[in-house]
Amino acid sequence: MHLPPHPILSETSIFLQAERISVQYGETRALKDVSLQIPTNRVTVLIGPSGCGKSTTLRCINALVKLSSGVITYGDESIQNMNETELRRAMGYAIQSVGLMPHLSVEENVDLVPRLLGWERSGRAERVKRLLNLVRLNPEVYRNKYPHELSGGEAQRVGVARALGADPPVLLMDEPFGAVDPLTREQLQDEFIHIQRQLKKTVIFVTHDIDEAIRLADYLVIMREGEVVQADTPANILASPKDEFVERFLGPDRSLKRLSLFTADHCCIQKVPSGLEEPTKSVLPEDSTSCYWQVDAMGHPIKGFMWVNGRLVSRVVNSASHTVQTYSSLRECMATILSLGLPAAAVVDDEGRLFGEVRFETIQTISIS
Numbered sequence: 313m314h315l316p317p318h319p320i321l322s323e324t325s326i327f328l329q330a331e332r333i334s335v336q337y338g339e340t341r342a343l344k345d346v347s348l349q350i351p352t353n354r355v356t357v358l359i360g361p362s363g364c365g366k367s368t369t370l371r372c373i374n375a376l377v378k379l380s381s382g383v384i385t386y387g388d389e390s391i392q393n394m395n396e397t398e399l400r401r402a403m404g405y406a407i408q409s410v411g412l413m414p415h416l417s418v419e420e421n422v423d424l425v426p427r428l429l430g431w432e433r434s435g436r437a438e439r440v441k442r443l444l445n446l447v448r449l450n451p452e453v454y455r456n457k458y459p460h461e462l463s464g465g466e467a468q469r470v471g472v473a474r475a476l477g478a479d480p481p482v483l484l485m486d487e488p489f490g491a492v493d494p495l496t497r498e499q500l501q502d503e504f505i506h507i508q509r510q511l512k513k514t515v516i517f518v519t520h521d522i523d524e525a526i527r528l529a530d531y532l533v534i535m536r537e538g539e540v541v542q543a544d545t546p547a548n549i550l551a552s553p554k555d556e557f558v559e560r561f562l563g564p565d566r567s568l569k570r571l572s573l574f575t576a577d578h579c580c581i582q583k584v585p586s587g588l589e590e591p592t593k594s595v596l597p598e599d600s601t602s603c604y605w606q607v608d609a610m611g612h613p614i615k616g617f618m619w620v621n622g623r624l625v626s627r628v629v630n631s632a633s634h635t636v637q638t639y640s641s642l643r644e645c646m647a648t649i650l651s652l653g654l655p656a657a658a659v660v661d662d663e664g665r666l667f668g669e670v671r672f673e674t675i676q677t678i679s680i681s
């Protein structure tokens with residue numbers, strides 16, 4: 313390979329790589345001598361302006377497009393030489409338009425690849441249930457629905473569950489969260505991070521959205537006109553964009569974007585003043601950069617307290633939009649802090665119980681460091 317070794321590439325094994333691949337569609341050279349190494353068990357995000365060759369790269373990896381030259385290898389084998397069953401076992405594919413079979417129920421859609429691979433029927437129903445739970449769709453509610461009965465976000469979730477159907481080590485995702493509103497998109501990103509922490513797949517993810525890319529990528533590949541312009545960790549790219557094109561592509565708010573690189577658990581403080589009762593003066597010093605969190609009997613936050621001009625003032629924090637998860641980005645933490653006007657955001661666990669807090673002061677230090 314002629315690519316310089318890269319830290320993220322040397323700390324993970326490389327199983328999948330493209331070596332000098334080109335693709336010609338008639339007069340159009342969609343890919344020009346692209347070399348890429350995909351870090352195993354990490355998320356690689358391909359991004360670049362429309363028509364730069366992102367989807368073509370993904371389709372080459374899935375052997376849906378014929379290479380004009382070059383080779384893609386998976387382990388020791390050329391993708392081109394793998395048969396359909398081998399490919400299906402190795403790679404799950406989720407796309408923007410979801411591509412669910414309209415005449416099949418949710419269960420049948422998720423079960424599609426395991427069934428085609430001839431897996432035992434007995435274990436498959438259980439697997440569908442587990443996958444639907446994983447993408448946060450209640451199997452009892454959704455199993456027998458048909459695609460036309462789903463919202464855009466629900467359909468995308470089913471698409472992801474289907475791509476995970478046969479438990480492939482590699483997941484190819486082409487704008488999988490493209491066709492939904494920004495709030496649902498953010499929710500799907502959160503869930504994706506949550507799932508990836510558990511499953512640790514080798515993911516190749518195509519997106520148009522630079523914020524999504526920075527948030528999800530371990531390894532970010534910026535493409536332009538059929539070529540790779542820069543491939544590195546998002547932190548390195550934000551710190552040193554290679555040229556003016558990359559700089560323009562990242563946009564002017566690079567320090568704010570850096571906050572998307574970290575999640576709440578990165579700087580969450582767990583021992584924070586909290587209790588079932590409203591606070592007394594003594595539990596929270598007047599110059600505190602922390603909050604006192606009042607919780608209910610289950611440990612769910614109800615109110616956050618802070619000092620304002622010598623008075624303890626409270627804000628209601630009893631809904632998901634008032635709190636953040638351990639895997640929420642610091643950018644989301646910042647938004648929550650600003651919208652509530654508290655010095656910190658309450659971090660909750662999967663059951664919605666108080667886990668700790670992320671302080672404005674800490675975020676500020678990270679954003680300028």
Ligand SMILES: Nc1ncnc2c1ncn2[C@@H]1O[C@H](COP(=O)(O)OP(=O)(O)OP(=O)(O)O)[C@@H](O)[C@H]1O
Nearest residue numbers: 337340342360361362363364365366367368369520
């Ligand atoms: N089937 C095809 N036949 C002819 N040209 C194609 C075909 N598919 C893609 N192209 C061309 O190849 C180039 C790369 O397309 P590709 O879809 O890979 O880009 P992209 O970066 O994924 O774009 P977008 O972000 O708009 O989805 C474009 O110029 C496109 O017009």
